[in-house]
Amino acid sequence: xxxLEDGFSRRFYYLRLSVTDVCNFRCTYCLPDGYRPPxxxxxxxxxxxxxxxxxxxxxxxxxxxxRKVRITGGEPSLRRDFTEIVKxxxxxxxxxxxxxTTNGYRLKERAQEWFDAGLNALNVxxxxxxxxxxxxxxxxxxxxEVMEGIEAALAAGFKSVKINAVLLKGLNDYQxxxxxxxxxxxxxxxRFIELMQTGEMDTLFRDHHVSGEQIKQRLLESxxxxxxxxxxxxxxxxxxxxxSQGGVGLIMPYSKDFCADCNRLRVSxxxxxxxxxxxxxxxxxxxxxGADPQSDALQQRIRTALAGKSASHRLHEGNAGITPHLxxxxx
Numbered sequence: 001x002x003x004l005e006d007g008f009s010r011r012f013y014y015l016r017l018s019v020t021d022v023c024n025f026r027c028t029y030c031l032p033d034g035y036r037p038p039x040x041x042x043x044x045x046x047x048x049x050x051x052x053x054x055x056x057x058x059x060x061x062x063x064x065x066x067r068k069v070r071i072t073g074g075e076p077s078l079r080r081d082f083t084e085i086v087k088x089x090x091x092x093x094x095x096x097x098x099x100x101t102t103n104g105y106r107l108k109e110r111a112q113e114w115f116d117a118g119l120n121a122l123n124v125x126x127x128x129x130x131x132x133x134x135x136x137x138x139x140x141x142x143x144x145e146v147m148e149g150i151e152a153a154l155a156a157g158f159k160s161v162k163i164n165a166v167l168l169k170g171l172n173d174y175q176x177x178x179x180x181x182x183x184x185x186x187x188x189x190x191r192f193i194e195l196m197q198t199g200e201m202d203t204l205f206r207d208h209h210v211s212g213e214q215i216k217q218r219l220l221e222s223x224x225x226x227x228x229x230x231x232x233x234x235x236x237x238x239x240x241x242x243x244s245q246g247g248v249g250l251i252m253p254y255s256k257d258f259c260a261d262c263n264r265l266r267v268s269x270x271x272x273x274x275x276x277x278x279x280x281x282x283x284x285x286x287x288x289x290g291a292d293p294q295s296d297a298l299q300q301r302i303r304t305a306l307a308g309k310s311a312s313h314r315l316h317e318g319n320a321g322i323t324p325h326l327x328x329x330x331x
């Protein structure tokens with residue numbers, strides 16, 4: 001089996017699979033006006049990949065060496081068949097890790113069910129530990145419910161629980177000490193994500209972008225040590241401290257050589273392969289995911305597309321490609 005490899009000798013073991021672009025939160029950096037179906041997307045949720053289509057696309061990637069699948073959205077748990085989706089992915093031969101990125105609003109009630117179905121890693125969005133600030137950023141007054149969900153996930157047996165916080169100047173960038181105090185006695189990895197400029201967020205980016213380098217320097221000066229990166233890990237630079245059970249990850253897409261170790265591909269909820277979160281177009285895979293299996297053709301189309309993957313995104317030029325917001329292809 002030939003591994004998935006692009007023209008820059010980067011190998012791809014990690015698939016980010018969106019199962020819906022619908023979300024029930026209204027985060028300022030993503031969907032401040034709430035979810036709006038994209039133009040031409042008249043069928044709504046019915047047009048998202050079915051469970052059978054998900055089975056086929058994940059099977060195709062697994063046959064080419066993919067070992068980790070992250071289920072994304074929108075909010076993935078809005079799908080009524082979400083637990084079935086987890087089971088299908090978790091039982092695909094070759095898949096070793098099934099992760100999910102969630103806003104956490106259903107986590108308290110469903111954590112055990114999802115863990116039992118085969119989900120073994122969680123990223124939960126918590127942009128502030130202050131309830132008022134959380135409400136301001138997300139549009140929802142649900143911090144208490146989300147925090148209870150995180151505790152439920154730890155109790156259910158999840159060994160990998162990560163917290164995503166988008167860095168926002170003037171809104172949460174001053175809360176580092178509060179976050180570090182929270183993870184000091186919890187086996188949680190806190191991930192600060194730099195605000196990224198997307199097609200609909202120019203003004204927000206200008207007003208609230210702050211570099212993760214500031215956080216990195218504070219961590220290093222306080223005795224935190226940077227860790228080595230695994231082959232199927234995401235893009236975070238991870239730091240640990242001998243006096244903290246939890247760790248800190250920094251995702252800094254504007255940093256030098258951010259794309260040099262890219263190891264992930266994306267499939268949207270409508271069945272398009274995206275080589276980059278900030279690419280200019282997608283490659284349709286859906287016509288090969290029908291009841292008549294076309295696994296060889298699917299794999300060939302993916303390999304052909306991958307040969308054209310660029311060396312880097314163009315965020316430094318203010319170019320976010322066709323991505324209108326992060327929910328559109330799963331972040």
